[in-house]
Amino acid sequence: MTEFSFPVEAGQIMLFARAVGDPNPVYSDPVAAAESEAGSIIAPPTFVQSGAHYNPDWALRPMVGEPWFGSGRTPTGTTQPAPHSGGLHAEQHFxxxxxxxxxxxxTVTLRSGKAWEKVGRRGGRLRFEETISEYRDAKGELILTSxxxxxxxxRTVDAEESA
Structure with missing residues (x-):
């Protein structure tokens, strides 16, 4: 289980909303937000994903003095392959x-959830793994479950391929 914390700031919310192309003023305009059903500035639905930058265990987080994979066509300062989970992102629920x-x-607490297997259309096995993230405020109240x-x-090896 991993745990880390991150602050939510109005500027971060505005920049995130702009980055995902959401012009809703409830994410950036205090006057419009005050007049909305929310009553004040709120974060967009997937904003918590940006909290990964505060997770010390996140493999893609830039670290001072460490080679980083960068955001361009080629890695910056490293020749190692990019870290990855070895899987495909299948679903996300908030x-x-x-x-x-x-x-x-x-404060974010990450833990393993369910795991299961299915047989794919081509006969290979598919392994599914769930990670549950709980986001709590300073009072310990649950704000979001992801x-x-x-x-x-x-992939299974066909007899033709192994010959």
Whole structure:
């Protein structure tokens, strides 16, 4: 189980909304947000994904003095292959218990969820693994529960290929 915290700031919310192309003023304009049903600036639905930058165990997080994979066509400062989970992102679910607002400090707890297997259409096995992330505020109240599902295909070797 991994745990880390991150602060939620109005500027981060605005930049995230712009980055995903969401012009809703409830993410950036305090006057418009105050007049909305939310009553104040709130974070977009997938904003918590940006919290990964605060996770010390996130393999793609830039670290001072360490080679980094960069964001361009080629890695910056490293010749090693990029770290990855070895799987494909299959699903993401967000269950909100209340809006995320500037001033919140969220503590994230990551834990393994369910795991299961299926047989694929071509006969290979598919392994599914769920990670559950719980986001709590400074009072310990649950704000958001996120479920991420990764699928790892395992290809079977056909008799023709092995000959």
């Amino acid at each position: 269950e909100y218990h209340r809006h995320i607002r500037p001033g919140d400090v969220l 479920r991420n599902i990764i699928v790892r295909p395992e």
